[in-house]
C-alpha cells in the first residue's frame with residue numbers, strides 16, 4: 001500500500017526488477033556466445049511472462065511453474081543446468097531460486113524444514129522441468145483407421161458355444177464330464193481342448209500342441225491322460241484275477257510325467273491335476289520341483305505316484321539318485337512351455353530324462369509283470385507357444401512322427417490345417433483390448449502412477465492389475481513408492497507402510513517389517529502392503545511384488561495371496577509372472593516392454609483368459625520405440641477378427657489420472673470459485689513429492705540408483721532382432737533418471753553401449769563445453785572429456801552384458817534362486 005492509499009496492482013518478478021547483465025568468462029568463445037544469447041533471450045521472454053506468472057499467485061510456485069510449463073521454456077535445459085547464474089532461476093528441492101540475487105521465492109517451507117535444503121558448501125541441485133525438451137511422438141497424428149475400435153470382438157479362447165461341442169462328444173467318460181461340469185464349472189471344451197482331446201484319445205502318436213494363452217492347454221493334455229489311466233484300471237478289473245493285478249494300486253508305478261520350466265508353473269499344473277482326479281481318487285499325483293528337502297520328495301516317490309509333475313533339473317537328479325523311482329511304466333511324457341524349457345537351458349536335463357525313460361522302458365518290456373493294457377509305446381506331448389528353432393530342436397530330441405495340433409476357430413483355418421503358419425499359431429486373444437502409451441522418459445513415473453490412479457479410481461471397474469517391470473531392483477523401488485506416504489515430508493512424523501497381512505508363515509525374525517523405519521526400503525519379506533498412493537476413501541488397494549530374488553516360499557505365498565484376493569490389488573512383477581500362470585487380471589501394464597515379442601504375448605496373456613475380457617497397455621517412449629507397435633500389430637490382422645492397438649499419450653494419461661479422477665468436489669479458491677488445476681501442475685507436484693520422498697533417506701536414494709542402473713542394464717538385453725526399437729544408444733539417461741526420482745544421472749555409472757563421461761544426458765550444446773565437429777559429431781573440449789566409443793565397441797559391450805546376464809540367469813536358476821533378470 002502506498003502512502004496515498006493507492007493500491008499498486010503489480011507483482012514482483014521472481015528475478016527482481018533489475019537484473020545485471022551477466023558476464024561470461026572462461027571456456028570457448030562459441031560457448032560464451034551461446035550462453036550470452038540465451039541470457040538475452042531469457043530477459044526478453046521474462047518481460048512478457050512475469051505478468052502471467054503473477055496471476056497465479058505470487059507465492060504459488062506450482063502456479064509459476066505451470067505458467068513456465070505451458071509457455072515454451074525460456075532457455076534450453078542445458079542452460080538450465082550450466083548456464084550463467086542469472087539466466088535462469090534454479091529450482092532446488094521444489095523451490096525456485098533466482099541464482100543472480102539469491103532472493104529465493106519460497107515454495108515449500110516444510111520441505112526445507114525437513115532438512116533437505118542444499119548445504120552451502122555443496123553444488124546446488126537443479127531440477128529440470130517435466131514437460132520441456134521431451135521428444136515428440138512420431139505417431140502424434142493418428143490416421144483415421146487407427147482410431148479406437150470399439151466393435152465387440154468374439155473371444156477366441158472361450159469354451160465353444162455349440163450344443164454339439166460337449167466333453168462327452170469328444171470321447172471323455174460321463175464320470176469326467178459330470179465332474180468337470182459340477183465340480184469345476186466347465187460346461188464345454190475350448191477349441192484347443194476339442195482338437196487335442198479327440199486326437200490324443202484315438203491315437204498313440206506324439207503331438208505338438210500350439211494355442212494362444214488362456215485357452216485351456218493344461219486340461220487339453222491332462223484330460224486324455226487321466227481318462228486313459230482310468231480306462232487302464234477298468235480293463236484290469238474286467239480281466240480274470242489270475243491274469244495279473246486286478247486294478248491299479250499305489251505301487252503300480254508311474255504312468256505319466258509332466259515337465260514344466262518353473263516351480264510356480266509346476267505347482268499350478270499340480271493344482272489343476274489334483275482337482276481333476278477327485279473323480280478318480282485312487283490316482284495318486286505327486287510333485288518333485290525342488291524348494292523342499294530332497295528326502296521328503298524321495299519319501300513321496302517311495303510311497304508310489306501315478307502322475308508326476310516335475311521341473312527338469314529336479315527330476316533328472318531323482319532319476320540318478322532315487323532308486324525307488326521306477327519309470328519303466330511311464331507312457332505319457334508332457335513337456336509344457338517347451339520354448340521356455342529351452343530358453344532356460346534345460347536341453348541337457350531333458351535329453352538325460354528321455355534317455356533314462358527309453359532305457360528303463362526297454363528293460364521292462366519283456367518282463368512278465370508288465371501292467372496289462374498298458375500302451376506299447378510312450379507318447380510325448382510338447383506344448384509350445386512358438387515354433388522357434390530351439391523348440392524344433394526340442395521336438396527333434398523328444399518327438400517321433402508327431403501330429404501338430406493347433407486351435408483355430410476361424411472357418412478358413414479349419415478347412416485346411418496345413419496352411420496354418422507357425423506365426424499364426426501364437427496370437428493374443430482376439431477379445432483382448434490392446435493399447436500403447438507414448439510416454440517420454442521424464443514422464444514415465446508420473447504417468448505410471450496416474451494410469452494406476454485412474455484404473456483404481458472406482459471400485460469394481462478394475463480389480464486386478466499386473467505391472468511388468470524389467471528387473472527386480474526396479475520392482476522393489478516402485479513397490480516402495482506405491483506403499484509409502486509420498487507426502488510424508490509434509491508431516492512431522494513419517495508413517496510406515498501398512499502391511500496388510502503376514503505374507504508367509506516362514507518369515508524369520510530378521511524379516512519383521514515393523515522394525516524397519518520407513519526411511520529405508522521395505523525389507524524383502526514384506527511382499528504386499530496397502531498402497532497409500534492408490535487407495536481411495538471408498539476402498540483400499542493392495543500392492544504386491546514378485547521377482548526371482550524372493551525366496552521360493554515367499555514367491556508362492558505372494559502369488560497365492562494375490563490370486564485369491566477379491567479386493568482391488570496390484571502386482572508389480574518381473575517376467576517371473578509372465579509364463580503360464582493362471583492369474584486372471586483385468587489389466588496388464590507393460591511398464592518396461594518385454595525382452596522379446598513372445599514374452600510380450602505371454603505377459604498380456606495373463607488377462608483375457610478363457611473367453612473373459614481384458615485390457616493391456618504397453619509403455620513406449622517417443623521415437624524409435626514407437627516402431628515396436630508394428631511388431632505388436634503383426635500378430636492379428638483385422639480380417640482375422642482382431643482389432644486395432646489404440647494409442648494414448650502421456651498428457652491424456654496424466655489428465656485422466658490426476659485431474660479427471662480427482663475428488664468430485666473441486667477445491668475452491670479464495671473467491672469461492674472452483675480452482676482450475678492443470679495436469680502439468682499436478683504431475684509436477686506428484687514428481688516433486690516422489691523426489692522429496694526419495695531424498696528423505698540415503699537408503700531410498702540408493703535403491704533408486706540401483707533400480708535405475710539395473711533398468712538400463714536390462715534394457716541392453718532386448719533380443720537382437722528388436723534392438724532397433726530398444727536402442728540403448730538412444731536412451732536419454734538424464735531424462736530417464738527422473739523416472740527413478742533422481743534429479744540427475746548418478747555419476748560414475750557405466751552403461752553398456754553408452755558413451756562414458758557425460759553420456760547422452762551430460763553434454764549438449766556449446767555452453768556445456770561439448771562441441772561438435774564439422775560432421776556434426778561430438779568432440780571433446782577443454783572443459784569436458786567425452787570419450788567416444790570406438791565403432792563396434794558399444795555393441796561389444798552390450799553383447800558382453802547380455803552374455804553376463806544370461807550366465808547369471810542360468811546360475812540363479814541353478815541355485816534355485818531366480819529365473820529372470822535379477823540385475824544389480
Ligand SMILES: Nc1ncnc2c1ncn2[C@@H]1O[C@H](COP(=O)(O)OP(=O)(O)OP(=O)(O)O)[C@@H](O)[C@H]1O
Nearest residue numbers: 159186188189190213214215216217218580582610
Ligand atoms: N473348458 C473350459 N471352460 C471354462 N474354463 C476353462 C476351460 N478350460 C480351461 N478353463 C480355464 O481357463 C483358464 C486358462 O487355462 P490354462 O491355464 O490351462 O490355459 P493355457 O492355455 O495353458 O494358458 P497359458 O498359455 O497362459 O499357460 C484356467 O483358469 C482354466 O480353469
